[in-house]
Amino acid sequence: MKIIDISVPLNETLPVFPGDPPLVLAQQGGAFAVSSLSLASHSGTHLDLPGHLGLDGPSVVDLPLEQMIGPCQVWDLSEHRGPIDEALLARRPEPVGPKVLLRTGNSRLWQEKTFCADYQALTADGAAWLISRGVRLIGIDYLSIEAPSGDGTVHRLLLEAGLIILEGLDLRGVSAGSYELICLPLKLASCDGAPCRAVLRSL
Numbered sequence: 349m350k351i352i353d354i355s356v357p358l359n360e361t362l363p364v365f366p367g368d369p370p371l372v373l374a375q376q377g378g379a380f381a382v383s384s385l386s387l388a389s390h391s392g393t394h395l396d397l398p399g400h401l402g403l404d405g406p407s408v409v410d411l412p413l414e415q416m417i418g419p420c421q422v423w424d425l426s427e428h429r430g431p432i433d434e435a436l437l438a439r440r441p442e443p444v445g446p447k448v449l450l451r452t453g454n455s456r457l458w459q460e461k462t463f464c465a466d467y468q469a470l471t472a473d474g475a476a477w478l479i480s481r482g483v484r485l486i487g488i489d490y491l492s493i494e495a496p497s498g499d500g501t502v503h504r505l506l507l508e509a510g511l512i513i514l515e516g517l518d519l520r521g522v523s524a525g526s527y528e529l530i531c532l533p534l535k536l537a538s539c540d541g542a543p544c545r546a547v548l549r550s551l
């Protein structure tokens with residue numbers, strides 16, 4: 349059984365969303381080395397939770413593990429250019445499961461040393477379509493699911509409907525299909541998001 353790591357490595361050169369705090373790792377020497385780590389709740393591969401948009405709702409400790417672990421579909425939209433909207437999503441032939449990861453052209457942006465604002469993002473009608481189809485976790489392969497010109501509507505629609513958003517995935521090596529997702533965020537007691545380790549297990 350193959351296990352694919354779809355998380356990005358955390359280091360100080362990893363691009364961050366503009367305005368987010370940088371990752372700082374201060375290595376401490378000594379006989380028993382303990383480093384000091386400062387990072388954003390939205391560094392690298394991470395979950396967005398309702399608090400990100402100032403909404404009431406669960407933090408990581410409150411989330412059912414079943415929402416982050418279980419059957420998952422990867423949809424390959426990497427040949428598509430432009431926004432990910434309802435018209436594009438509704439063309440998919442297969443029944444929609446509760447966890448969907450969108451592989452887009454964005455995965456290529458991880459090769460760049462700086463943040464790229466020209467990433468592919470979900471539209472509001474795309475978000476409404478996913479909600480209407482019963483999706484509970486939606487993932488995407490860059491640092492936000494919403495276009496940088498967005499006003500938070502896409503995030504708000506998804507989070508108000510109780511979806512969790514998994515951002516910052518690296519889906520470069522992942523083919524479309526059915527997998528088991530294992531996504532384990534840091535168990536932060538109260539926070540607007542959390543860095544995660546996420547892997548896919550082939551079925």
Ligand SMILES: N[C@@H](CC(=O)c1ccccc1NC=O)C(=O)O
Pocket residue numbers: 365368390396491492493494495496497498499500515
């Ligand atoms: N860092 C956020 C994204 C974000 O902050 C954002 C996304 C789209 C448009 C504007 C945004 N933030 C502030 O201007 C995230 O983790 O999803």
